[in-house]
Amino acid sequence: xxxxxxxxxxxxxxxxxxxxxxxxxxxxxxxxxxxxxxxxxxxxxxxxxxxxxxxxxxxxxxxxxxxxxxxxxxxxxxxxxxxxxxxxxxxxxxxxxxxxxxxxxxxxxxxxxxxxx
Amino acid sequence: xxxxxxxxxxxxxxxxxxxxxxxxxxxxxxxxxxxxxxxxxxxxxxxxxxxxxxxxxxxxxxxxxxxxxxxxxxxxxxxxxxxxxxxxxxxxxxxxxxxxxxxxxxxxxxxx
Numbered sequence: 181x182x183x184x185x186x187x188x189x190x191x192x193x194x195x196x197x198x199x200x201x202x203x204x205x206x207x208x209x210x211x212x213x214x215x216x217x218x219x220x221x222x223x224x225x226x227x228x229x230x231x232x233x234x235x236x237x238x239x240x241x242x243x244x245x246x247x248x249x250x251x252x253x254x255x256x257x258x259x260x261x262x263x264x265x266x267x268x269x270x271x272x273x274x275x276x277x278x279x280x281x282x283x284x285x286x287x288x289x290x291x292x293x294x295x296x297x
Numbered sequence: 298x299x300x301x302x303x304x305x306x307x308x309x310x311x312x313x314x315x316x317x318x319x320x321x322x323x324x325x326x327x328x329x330x331x332x333x334x335x336x337x338x339x340x341x342x343x344x345x346x347x348x349x350x351x352x353x354x355x356x357x358x359x360x361x362x363x364x365x366x367x368x369x370x371x372x373x374x375x376x377x378x379x380x381x382x383x384x385x386x387x388x389x390x391x392x393x394x395x396x397x398x399x400x401x402x403x404x405x406x407x408x409x
Contacts, residue, residue: 223403
C-alpha cells in the first residue's frame with residue numbers, strides 16, 4: 181500500500197516571498213503520478229501541479245514548481261512570489277500508474293499555508 | 298470552464314436515516330470517484346466507477362454505501378443508514394482520462 185506523509189502541519193510566509201512545502205511517499209511501484217492539490221477555505225479541491233515519475237524534469241506551473249527526488253521518494257512544492265490568494269490547505273497526493281492503485285488518489289495529511297500581507 | 302457540481306452543499310440528517318449525495322460530473326468524463334474527508338483528517342478514497350460499474354472500492358465503502366449513475370449526467374452516493382462517524386465532507390471527482398481528476402466543492406454531511 182502507498183503512504184503519503186506531509187510533516188509540516190502549518191506553514192506561514194510573507195507576501196511576495198518563497199515557501200517550500202514538503203512531502204514524502206512510500207511505494208513499491210516503479211511508475212506513478214504525484215500531485216499537489218490546493219484546498220482554500222471554500223473547500224474546493226484544486227489541482228496545482230502534477231509530476232509523472234518517469235519524467236526527470238521537475239514540473240512547473242507559473243509560480244509553482246516541484247522538486248521531485250525519485251530515489252529519496254520526496255516531492256516538495258515551491259511557491260514563488262507568494263500571494264494572499266495562496267492561503268489554503270495543500271495536499272500532496274499519489275496515484276499508481278497501474279493495477280488497483282490506478283485512478284485512486286492517496287492523500288497526505290495536508291499543510292495549512294498562511295500568506296501574511 | 299466546465300466543473301463538477303455537487304448538491305446539496307450541506308446535508309443534515311438524523312442517525313439511521315438514508316442520504317443521497319448528488320454529483321454532476323463534467324459532461325465528457327468517463328471516470329467517477331467519491332472521496333471523504335473527516336474534519337481535520339486527510340482525504341480518503343471511497344470508490345471509483347467506470348462503465349457503469351464499480352472499478353475499485355476502499356475498506357470504508359461497506360454495504361451501507363452504494364453508488365449509481367441513474368442517467369447520463371448524475372452520479373450519486375447513497376448511505377443507507379447513517380452513523381455519527383459518517384459525518385464528513387464528501388467530494389465527487391471525475392476524469393476524462395487518467396490521471397487528472399477534477400473535484401467538486403464537496404457536500405458537508407452532518408449526522409446528528
